[in-house]
Amino acid sequence: MFNLHTFGRLHLTNDLGDLSFPDKGLLAICYLLDTKQFEASRTDIATLLWSGEDRAGLxxxxxxxxxxxxxxxxxxxxxxxxxxxxxxxxxxETLTSDLSLFDIAENNEPVQTLYRLAEAVKGDFLEGFEPVNTLLDVWVEQKREAISHQFLRVFKRALATISAAEADMTIRKLALQVFRLHPHDEEVQAFLLESGVHDGPQDGSALPFAANARAVRSDTETEPLSLQLASRMFNKQFAQARDSLLARPLPVVPPYGERKLDAPRLALLPPQNDSESIVATLVAASLIEDITIGFCSLKSVRVVAPHTAGQFSRDPNKAAVFERHGISYILDTRISYGQEVSLFAQLIFFANDEIIWAERFSLDSSNLTLHRRELSKRIAVIVASHIERDSLSRAYYEASPDAYHSYLVGQRHLKELTLPNLRRARREFRAALQKNPHFAPALSGLARTYTKEWLLTMRGDEQLLASAAEFSTKAISAGEDLAGGYRELGIVKLAQGDIDESVNALNLAETLSPHYADIIADYADTLVHASRPADALKKIANAIDLNPLAPDTYLWTAAGANYCLYQFETALSYIAMMHDSGLADRLSAACWAMLGDMKKARSFVRNVRATIPDFDVDKWLSMIVLKEQWQKDLYREGLRKAGF
Known part of the structure; x- marks a missing residue:
């Protein structure tokens, strides 16, 4: 039997010992096993393993x-x-992996699981891994973090069955390892104090997850462990007392049918502590805490205490946590770097992921620490006013909690665009309408399922578009102050070839939700079809600014707008940023041809022919809705030059 070892040095063994195998192959195996996909596209694996923007080179x-x-x-x-x-x-079936230990760690008897982990996990995950400036770096870091938290969960489960006095040296050493990874966890601190573990030399065995252990502040290396623990526990108790003044305890909210309408609940998520500037991170964190304090004096919103909000931000399934705790609004923050360091804040209405406000605040000013409270008051007032202004929209959701619940489930099914998921979403939206026939968001959702099905089924069934138009119109009638109906109507009208109506509907949608990135991106796409590429480029730049980790559709729209403005190199740069740039192979071929690089143009022509052997330029252009002939002529010129 062959075994893949991922803790310590990544290597492959069998009964005879170590086996040589290409390093990139081992990394691909490790990634596919860990993500449970077991299969991925060559393009995705190449992008994971190598850096660079040249798809052909990858x-x-x-x-x-x-x-x-x-x-x-x-x-x-x-x-x-x-x-x-x-x-x-x-x-x-051809090999085993030590990763499987963590698949069973959550459910097995915790003490025995700890012993097994201690025996098997001898080093950091992919120890010695050198960053390669690709998505692989992100995955390795996320995996190390996930394992660290899983180790903590198993250890804390074990604490229910063993006492500190009974723990043997193996358990005590594990407790010290967990403490190095999670130095602020109260239960681990208490266990170490009771067991009398000293922070002295160990037996030389490597501590797992070294990357995380190194992140512990340097004071843990100089102070005795007992002083560290005592100090941290006192500080923790003080922080808890402070938090209790900032917000009432956060109980689990009753099921939807039992909920009482109340002031909306707001969670302010702190920026992630991965900043290039420690000063910027500390100032931003202080700002968020000051803003939270400012909100506590308002009656129009209930704010989650900073400690709990920090836990929310680290949860891998944020949507489920927000729903369980009845969060209506999220203030998401992050530090960004451009010509100056800034804090980007956006207020999101959780029910439909709508960004209802966004703004940047400079963190570069030398006087920022002095004016921090003034800035925090300003942000608090702005956000509070937007929440109060949004109360009419919120009523559509909270006045029908059962319908809202079905709507949320339907929205989740729409995240993956497959026919089975579209039909599951449609069932949930219909269930919402049975509870409230005038629930506008569910009507908009129904319209979306029909337009997406029309796209997935290769645009053959006009009845799907007729149904989409019907439900989008009903959504507008039921909630004329909501953007969703106008957005869906704009998409339907574009599909039906009525470009002017599409532009008008999406303009109304943007007016109602000026910070909703997806609506702005849809508007930009329609403007490209309306032969207004310069206007489209401004819109899509705004959408990407609101949603910086932009989906491929945003980047594709930006590339198309740049092509129509003869900015072929810029178009190619947007395509290179796409997760699946193969979707834009036709556009890539046209861009390279217009730039005169026929070798690269021909390579993308071959890619298209491999998936669409009978692709015909004129037939394709006849199906694309474009308002002005010059735009079709420009596409035709590029595609013909490329060799189609």
Missing amino acids: LANMRQTIARIKSRQRELGVDFLTFTPTTVRVEV
Whole structure:
């Protein structure tokens, strides 16, 4: 049997010992096993493993690595990875991995699980991994963080069955390891104080998750452990007393049908502590705390205490937590770097992920610490006014809690655009309408399911568009102050070829929700079709500013607008940022052809032919809705030059 070892040095073994295998192949196996996808596109794996924006170069590296992997697998007589022209798959039955320990750690008997983890986990996850400036860096860091928290959960489960006095040296050493990873956890602190563990030399064994351990402040390296713990526990008790003054305790909210309408609940999420500037991070964190205090004097909103909000920000399933605790609004913050360091804040209405306000605040001023409270008051007043102004929209949701619940479930199904998910979403939206026939958000959701099905089924069924138009119109009638109905009507009108009506509807939608990034992006797309690429570019830039980790559709729209403005290199730069840039292969081919690089243009033509062998330029252009002929002529010119 073959074994993949991911803790400590990444390597492959069998009964005879270590086996050589291409490093990139081992990383691909590790990633596919961990994410539980087991299969991914070649493009995704290439983007994960290599840096650079040249898609052709990435895929060339991928082909060379695949050749080495296949050669080594033939020598070993086993296929750990199998390949198709477009995908990479790990054959899970061919090997075991120490990652599986963490799949069962949550459910097994906790003390025995701790012993097994102590025996198996001898080092950091992918110890010695050097950042390669790709998505792989992000995945490794996230995995280390997830394992660290899972280790803490298993240890705390074990505390229910063992006492500090009974714990043997293995458990005590594990407690010290967990403390290094989570130095502010009260239960771990109490266990160490009771067990009398000293922060002295150990037996030389490596501490797992070293990257996280190194992040502990330097004072843990100089103060005795007992003083560290005593100091932290006192500070924690003081912080808890302070938090109790900032907000009432946060109980789990009753089920939807039992909820009473009350002032909306707001969570202010602190910026992540991954800033390039420690000073900026500390100032931003202080700002958020000051803003929270400012909100506590308002009667129009209930604010979650900073400690709990910090826990929310670290939860991997934020949507479920927000729903469970009845959060109506989220103030999301992050530090950004451009010509100056700034705090970007956006107020999100949780019910439909709508951004109802966003603004940047400079953190560069030398007097910022002096004026921090003035700035915090300003932000608090702005956000409070937007929440109060939004109360009419909120009534559509909270006046029908059962319908709202069905709507939320439907919204989740819309996150993945497959026909089964679209139909599940449609059932939930219909269930919402059975509880409240005039629930405008569910009517908008129904309209969206029909337009998305029309797209997925290759645009053949006009009845789908007719249904989408019907429900979007009903949504506008039921909630004329909500943007959703106008947005869906604009999308439907574009699909039906009525560009002017589409522009008008999306303009109204943006007017009602001027910070809703998805609506602005849809408006930008319509403006491209309306032969107004310069206006489209301004809109999509605004959408990306509101939603910086932009989905591919935003980037694709930006690329198309730039192509129509003869900015071919800029168009290619947006395509390079797409997660799946293969979606824009036709546009890439046209851009390279217009730039005169026929070799690259031909490579993208081959990519298109591989998936659409009978692609015809004139037939495709006849199906695309564009207002002015010059735009079709420009697309035709680029595609013809490329070799289509």
